[in-house]
């Protein structure tokens with residue numbers, strides 16, 4: 455038997471398809487799964503370059519050196535469990551890649567732990583879902599730069615391609631790849647929620663059917679808001695239920711799941727003291743959908759009178775809010791890059807998101823142009839600044855027209871714009887209160903320095 459170029463551990467939805475993708479690109483691939491059943495399924499496909507093993511030791515021994523092992527198991531304890539087993543079998547210089555959605559601080563820790571064993575550890579963000587894993591995902595690898603040479607070819611070969619370029623690039627040290635994937639998912643949550651809110655506006659304010667909403671989104675998808683998420687939302691809206699013959703979306707429970715990346719993005723944004731309000735509002739919307747007792751106690755039929763909705767304005771509002779969501783995500787990268795000294799290449803990150811991944815969108819091309827033009831904070835870039843100022847009235851009008859609908863991310867976008875454009879945020883009052891109760895001091899507009907005041911002495 456030929457030695458394998460790479461081994462995949464965890465042959466579930468993603469791992470199986472990543473392994474098939476590697477096989478399709480001509481690599482010899484070994485496979486191992488905690489329970490042998492899944493490995494057997496792949497063995498039974500009789501792919502000559504696939505070698506499935508029941509014992510981890512045999513799997514490890516089937517790999518050429520330095521061994522390359524790609525993990526695709528759930529984030530958290532599962533990864534640590536596999537690493538304990540692997541570190542006993544692998545040798546100095548071997549490489550482990552964690553392709554799951556691991557928390558980046560865990561990846562930082564594991565990088566150090568594996569280093570003690572002489573193993574090279576890579577956090578590898580992967581985006582693209584089941585289809586992307588098979589046909590080409592967007593891949594965000596991070597770890598020791600010198601060791602990237604040993605894995606770069608495989609990862610770049612199996613990644614999606616845009617204009618002939620791989621949607622995979624070395625991101626930076628330690629857990630930076632998982633950080634980039636985490637915030638990618640934060641942006642994903644925001645864009646998904648914006649599309650869900652667009653659906654609410656078109657359904658309850660405009661009175662459109664699901665199929666009419668799908669037609670609107672299909673039209674939008676030919677233009678400036680083109681994206682994978684808009685595209686799949688069209689399909690989701692048009693799908694029929696085989697049991698009831700209703701539209702499938704009408705029989706899906708109004709409760710959203712999540713596996714943690716959106717929550718981590720919000721937590722990290724707060725830790726960085728960075729306002730990622732749209733990303734956080736989208737995660738909170740998912741939490742809210744699960745508050746069934748509260749919702750049941752207050753629920754009433756939506757009685758919005760049907761109104762003449764200007765679809766162009768909804769389009770403008772969506773475009774604007776989407777731009778702010780992406781800008782918050784990319785500015786969060788910039789902030790993290792400075793804080794953690796990662797030296798992230800933001801233009802490259804935008805570039806590898808353009809194909810294969812869930813947030814692939816035309817907007818990413820504009821973001822690349824902005825970085826080419828020397829943009830730093832994206833909303834200070836003149837193109838995006840003009841867009842915010844031009845489309846803000848439409849966003850306001852759309853929200854006012856649907857004032858009784860739950861639109862947390864659209865309204866977060868409006869609140870953000872109002873914060874940007876307002877001469878006063880009320881922070882003067884906050885500083886007065888803080889100084890009153892805690893002598894925290896404040897700064898004045900007319901002289902330098904921090905001052906404390908004896909409040910009440912000049913009422």
Ligand SMILES: NC(=O)C1=CN([C@@H]2O[C@H](COP(=O)(O)OP(=O)(O)OC[C@H]3O[C@@H](n4cnc5c(N)ncnc54)[C@H](OP(=O)(O)O)[C@@H]3O)[C@@H](O)[C@H]2O)C=CC1
Pocket residue numbers: 464465466467468469487488489492526527528529531532533535536553554555556580581582583584713
């Ligand atoms: N689904 C998606 O769209 C995407 C998922 N991801 C990430 O990829 C990773 C895998 O996800 P996915 O393929 O969807 O998940 P699946 O549930 O389909 O597969 C999980 C795999 O991990 C194995 N596994 C579970 N627990 C352990 C454990 N304790 N020790 C060893 N192996 C274990 C399972 O083995 P067994 O058969 O024995 O249960 C199974 O093969 C996750 O981190 C996920 O967040 C990333 C991008 C997209």
Ligand SMILES: O=C(CO)[C@H](O)[C@H](O)COP(=O)(O)O
Pocket residue numbers: 555580581582583639642711712713714715716812
């Ligand atoms: O990483 C992904 C897509 O990019 C996974 O599909 C992830 O599971 C999506 O997050 P959630 O399950 O929290 O909606």
